[in-house]
Amino acid sequence: MHLSHFSAALVFALFASIVFGITQRNDARSMLRYGAYCFALFVGGVIAGGWFLWLLKH
Amino acid sequence: MTAEKAAAQSTQHPVTLQSIVVLILGWLLPGAGHFMLKKWWRGLLLFVSVVAMFALRIMMQGKVYTANTGDILDMLGFVGDVGSGILYFAAQIMDLGRGAIHIAVADYGTKFIIVAGLLNIMAAIDAHHIAIGKKA
Numbered sequence: 001m002h003l004s005h006f007s008a009a010l011v012f013a014l015f016a017s018i019v020f021g022i023t024q025r026n027d028a029r030s031m032l033r034y035g036a037y038c039f040a041l042f043v044g045g046v047i048a049g050g051w052f053l054w055l056l057k058h
Numbered sequence: 059m060t061a062e063k064a065a066a067q068s069t070q071h072p073v074t075l076q077s078i079v080v081l082i083l084g085w086l087l088p089g090a091g092h093f094m095l096k097k098w099w100r101g102l103l104l105f106v107s108v109v110a111m112f113a114l115r116i117m118m119q120g121k122v123y124t125a126n127t128g129d130i131l132d133m134l135g136f137v138g139d140v141g142s143g144i145l146y147f148a149a150q151i152m153d154l155g156r157g158a159i160h161i162a163v164a165d166y167g168t169k170f171i172i173v174a175g176l177l178n179i180m181a182a183i184d185a186h187h188i189a190i191g192k193k194a
Binding site (some may be wrong): 005025 | 166
């Protein structure tokens with residue numbers, strides 16, 4: 001199986017966010033919101049990190 | 059934390075036999091602790107998340123760490139890996155974790171299994187907290 005770096009990061013973000021949401025909040029609505037927040041931070045971090053490295057290279 | 063505070067907290071959330079069983083079961087099989095507490099959806103999502111990360115690792119030919127290599131980083135990797143419980147032991151028995159260092163995604167796979175183990179430990183502790191009444 002050949003995942004790209006980005007798709008591997010997306011899969012990682014998805015599953016880690018699910019577990020974070022379930023374990024760090026008490027009710028279903030807060031779990032969903034916190035999971036989505038973590039997912040956004042993971043993906044945002046990947047994109048920001050990617051652009052930062054691009055800027056370093058150029 | 060003072061001794062009084064710790065004592066008050068332990069009486070507020072007493073550790074029962076069920077909470078210990080839930081913790082161990084949750085570690086051995088992802089989501090099993092939540093299933094035991096009848097938190098079906100949470101258990102199912104945790105099971106799918108941890109098992110999917112583990113399965114992806116196998117497909118990406120990631121490395122499974124062993125306990126006694128003498129390298130401190132390998133030992134830390136082992137601690138992460140063993141968090142997957144029965145999945146880790148199954149991978150060891152089936153000799154699945156040799157790791158293909160010439161494939162770039164194999165390194166992602168190695169990280170996936172470590173994270174899967176750490177997430178499973180979080181899930182098992184969460185089940186324990188539900189069992190002692192610390193969490194809903």
